[in-house]
Amino acid sequence: MTITAAIVLFAMVWFMVFFIVLPLRVTSQGEAGAVVPGTPSSAPAGFVVARKARLTTLIAVVVWAALSAVILSGVISVRDFDIRGTLGPEGAQP
Template sequence: MSVGAAVAIYFIIWWLCLFVVLPFGVRSQVEAGTVIPGSDRGAPVRHRMLKNALWTTLVSAVVFGVFYANFVGGYLTLDDIPFLPRSPQD
């Protein structure tokens, strides 16, 4: 795997992990009991984006490490997935 491909795959994994991590620990204005007039009642009280970015980086590094270990070691390949249509040569 080239460095460019590894960076691209890590970037994709990072964005996917960001959407997984974003809702953790979010409290809406209604839950906190402090609704600011003119804002949405479901808006978060604090965004905590730096903390979310750090957690996302940690989680995505672990996921990428598992992906890379599988890529190098070949533990799980497309041939191991059941119900995958086989080519006519098989």
């Protein structure tokens, strides 16, 4: 795996985890009892993105390390996803 592939994999994992973590433990303005005029009562109250970004980074590092270990070990390769057989036999010269 190249350094570019590792960075792209981490970015993809980070954003996927971020979109999972983002709606967790959100208190709406209606639940808090303080609705700001001009906003819906379902809008978040006291939304803390920095804390969720830190949590996302911790989880993403663990998931990225596991995925990188699987990729680098060779347990799963590109040939495992070659459904149509377009890569040809292993070890063949192009």
